[in-house]
Amino acid sequence: MNTDIRALQLLERDLDAVAARERDRLASVERALGDGGPGGPRRLPRRGRGGGGGHNWAGVAAAVVAVLVLAGGIGFLSQGMSGDDAGSAGGGAEQAVGGELATPAPAEKEAPEDGDDEGVTRAALQAPSVSDSSAESWATRDAAGTGRPGVGAVPAQQGDLTKIVRDGRIGIVIADGSFSKGVSRVTVIARRHGGFVLSSSSRDERTGTLTLRIPAKRFDDTMLALRGLAGELDGRVDSQNITGEDVTAEFVDLGARLDILKQRRSLLRTLQNDATTSAEILRLSGLIENTQLEIENIQGRLNFLKDQVAEATIQVEVRERHAPGEEAGTDPENPSLTDSFELGVQGFLRVIGAIVVGLGYLIPVAVAAGAVYGVIRLVRRRDRVAS
Amino acid sequence: VAEERTDSELLIASRAEPEAFTELYRRHAEDLLRYFARRTLDPETAAELTAETFAEAFASRANYRDQQGVNGVAWLYGIARHRLGRFFRAGRVDAAARRKLGMPERELPPEDYERIEDLIDFAPIREALVEALDTLSDDQREAMRLRVIDGLDYAEVAQRLRCTQQNARQRVSRGLRKIALLLQERGMQLTTEVEA
Numbered sequence: 001m002n003t004d005i006r007a008l009q010l011l012e013r014d015l016d017a018v019a020a021r022e023r024d025r026l027a028s029v030e031r032a033l034g035d036g037g038p039g040g041p042r043r044l045p046r047r048g049r050g051g052g053g054g055h056n057w058a059g060v061a062a063a064v065v066a067v068l069v070l071a072g073g074i075g076f077l078s079q080g081m082s083g084d085d086a087g088s089a090g091g092g093a094e095q096a097v098g099g100e101l102a103t104p105a106p107a108e109k110e111a112p113e114d115g116d117d118e119g120v121t122r123a124a125l126q127a128p129s130v131s132d133s134s135a136e137s138w139a140t141r142d143a144a145g146t147g148r149p150g151v152g153a154v155p156a157q158q159g160d161l162t163k164i165v166r167d168g169r170i171g172i173v174i175a176d177g178s179f180s181k182g183v184s185r186v187t188v189i190a191r192r193h194g195g196f197v198l199s200s201s202s203r204d205e206r207t208g209t210l211t212l213r214i215p216a217k218r219f220d221d222t223m224l225a226l227r228g229l230a231g232e233l234d235g236r237v238d239s240q241n242i243t244g245e246d247v248t249a250e251f252v253d254l255g256a257r258l259d260i261l262k263q264r265r266s267l268l269r270t271l272q273n274d275a276t277t278s279a280e281i282l283r284l285s286g287l288i289e290n291t292q293l294e295i296e297n298i299q300g301r302l303n304f305l306k307d308q309v310a311e312a313t314i315q316v317e318v319r320e321r322h323a324p325g326e327e328a329g330t331d332p333e334n335p336s337l338t339d340s341f342e343l344g345v346q347g348f349l350r351v352i353g354a355i356v357v358g359l360g361y362l363i364p365v366a367v368a369a370g371a372v373y374g375v376i377r378l379v380r381r382r383d384r385v386a387s
Numbered sequence: 388v389a390e391e392r393t394d395s396e397l398l399i400a401s402r403a404e405p406e407a408f409t410e411l412y413r414r415h416a417e418d419l420l421r422y423f424a425r426r427t428l429d430p431e432t433a434a435e436l437t438a439e440t441f442a443e444a445f446a447s448r449a450n451y452r453d454q455q456g457v458n459g460v461a462w463l464y465g466i467a468r469h470r471l472g473r474f475f476r477a478g479r480v481d482a483a484a485r486r487k488l489g490m491p492e493r494e495l496p497p498e499d500y501e502r503i504e505d506l507i508d509f510a511p512i513r514e515a516l517v518e519a520l521d522t523l524s525d526d527q528r529e530a531m532r533l534r535v536i537d538g539l540d541y542a543e544v545a546q547r548l549r550c551t552q553q554n555a556r557q558r559v560s561r562g563l564r565k566i567a568l569l570l571q572e573r574g575m576q577l578t579t580e581v582e583a
Contacts, residue, residue, distance in 0.1 A: 005503060006496040007434040008416045014490045015412050015441060019405035021489070022445075026403065384483075 071358025078357055163305065165245040166219050166312040170226050173319050174235035179206050182233055182318045186210050189225045193218040195311070206323040212314040219312040226316060235321065247305050254305075258298045265291045394459025398451045408445050415460060416441070419467055421506040426471055429564040430503035431495045435480040438493070440467045442484035475571045500556045501541065519566040527562035534559045 003009065174182050179202070187197050187210070195214035202208030214222045223242065230237045265288060272284040392400065394411060401408040419440060423433035444466050451462050474480055482492050495503075520528050526548070533544040534555070545555040 003417050005417070005420065005499050007493065007499045007503075008420060008437070010493055010496075011416065011434075011438050011441065012409065012412055014438070014493075015445065016406075016409050018442075018445060018488045018490055019401075019409055022405040026405070 067362065068355055071362050072351060072355045073358065074361050075354030075356065075358035078361065079354060163247045163251045163309045164216075165247055165305070165308040166216060167243045167245070168219065168223050168312065168314040169239070169241040169317075170223065170314065171238035171240070171317040171319070172226065172230045172233075172235055173238045173321050174230065174233040176320045176322050178233045178235075179208065179318060179320050179323075182229065183208060183210065185229050185233070186212070186226065186316050186318065189222060189229065190214060193222045193225070195222065198313070204323070207317070207319040210316045210318070212316060213311045214314055216310055216312050219314070222314060226314070238317075238319070247309065251302070251305055254298050254302050258295060258302070261291055261295045261298065265295065394463075395451075395453045398448055398459045398462070399453060401445075401448050405445075408448060411444075411459065411463075412441055415463060417506075419463070420503065422464070422467060423471065424503050424507045426567065427474065427564060428507060428567040429560050430500045431560045432474065432480060432564055432567075433503055434495050434499065435482075435492075436467070436470050436474060438490070439480055439482060439484050440470050442488050442490055443470070446484055446487055475568060478568060497553060497556065500560065519569055522569055523562050523565060527558050527565070530555055530558035531562040531566075535563075 172182070183200070183202070190197050190210075190212040193214050195212050195218065198211040198213045200208060200210040212222070223240070227237050227240070268284055268288045268291060272281060272288065275281045275284055392407070392410075394414070397407045397411045401411070416437065420433055420437045423436040423440075424430060427433050427436065440463070444463055447466075451459070470480075485492060520531060523531065530544055530548060533539045533547055534541070539547070541552045541555050541559075544559070545552040548555055548558075550558075
């Protein structure tokens with residue numbers, strides 16, 4: 001340095017000494033770290049706030065990742081909790097998805113929207129209409145006897161006015177080579193619960209569908225037995241779908257119309273007996289015939305409904321694990337490329353969703369923490385200036 | 388060996404290689420001293436601020452970021468401005484950064500007073516000084532007048548005031564500091580900015 005100012009020369013000497021001490025310190029840290037890799041001294045930890053360029057970016061990246069992971073965790077936790085809530089609160093009223101048997105339940109349209117205390121409607125809404133993921137937990141709870149009001153009990157109460165048509169659909173994946181055993185076991189289960197196999201179809205002796213008719217009282221037992229069958233044959237339940245259709249209103253309506261028609265028929269008969277002219281007799285007998293036809297129609301519909309209420313339908317799909325065909329691709333244990341991709345996309349979206357939810361929880365906390373930190377810094381700075 | 392690294396490169400290199408900082412010091416020490424001298428009008432204060440600024444720069448060299456528009460010198464002068472502002476608020480220079488690094492707090496060597504004053508161009512502030520002189524004690528004012536307005540050297544000033552040269556220097560130095568603080572308080576701009 002070209003200066004004749006002594007103070008600056010002294011200061012240079014002082015700074016040189018400081019630099020030398022710092023160098024020794026860095027060297028000792030480096031030794032302590034055991035000759036760090038190619039990054040060498042640049043990677044060394046440093047005193048004070050902040051680090052070197054690359055170092056700091058890594059720190060920032062790590063912090064961001066940590067925040068995102070935390071947010072994701074919180075998101076999953078909160079979603080898990082709210083999901084459970086929805087499952088138990090809205091379970092019964094949920095519309096079944098994807099089942100052929102899941103015909104839209106008229107009761108759900110006719111009934112007052114938010115179940116008032118009319119017992120009939122209430123019961124109708126509580127009739128299960130469970131699908132996919134919630135099915136398992138529901139079935140388990142029901143089996144344990146801790147679940148919602150016994151679903152099978154509703155149609156069982158014959159004195160009760162409530163008429164519910166129940167349909168079940170269950171997909172079972174079983175071990176390879178056990179298809180015929182599975183089918184015969186399903187038949188046995190149907191018979192043991194007082195029902196029968198209405199129809200069945202199979203393909204390649206590896207996949208097939210059986211339609212069972214089971215007394216309504218035994219519906220839940222049968223579904224449980226079918227689930228148990230999956231475990232018995234080293235398989236699993238692939239899907240389950242239970243729908244309940246409340247036909248009470250239709251039942252009552254048909255009954256009332258039937259009464260009216262019957263009264264009308266007897267009135268017409270009386271008139272016919274009293275008739276004197278053949279023209280009158282002919283006209284009346286035509287009317288009686290029409291009325292009789294209507295009565296029979298209604299009677300038929302009522303009988304069908306009674307039958308439906310008395311006996312539930314269960315459709316059982318039995319499939320060997322590696323059975324060929326379009327359904328084989330949906331086996332999550334052996335997913336196809338498309339399925340894998342879809343699963344991946346779903347997973348991705350779920351994680352992003354969870355992170356967004358988690359950030360919603362974190363941001364207010366972070367803002368509050370930032371405010372506190374700011375105040376502390378301000379106070380410290382003031383102290384430093386004051387001292 | 389001719390050092391070809393830029394100020395930014397030196398600052399970044401100094402993280403792992405502390406000696407690189409000394410090179411930065413050699414480049415800018417005198418300019419920074421002049422910067423402080425012209426603003427404080429006081430060699431003692433200017434020297435102290437220079438030392439403290441470099442100490443703080445060294446201690447926080449890891450915080451330097453090579454961003455666009457913030458080259459090494461600008462960063463250094465940023466610290467300097469901050470130090471100067473604190474000096475004007477507190478009326479004194481603290482030695483926190485030097486203490487932190489274990490650097491000694493040195494007295495200004497006698498021969499430096501004049502050399503540092505030479506860095507200050509008194510001409511533009513002479514008028515303002517005359518007005519400000521009223522606020523000084525008699526001793527200070529007399530010393531200031533002899534030294535700054537009459538342009539005598541410290542030997543003569545000391546002789547006229549019947550005191551030691553060191554004493555004369557200190558009177559001038561304290562007087563200048565007081566004036567600088569006063570002018571700063573009144574928001575008067577003493578000098579033009581010198582940093583690049």
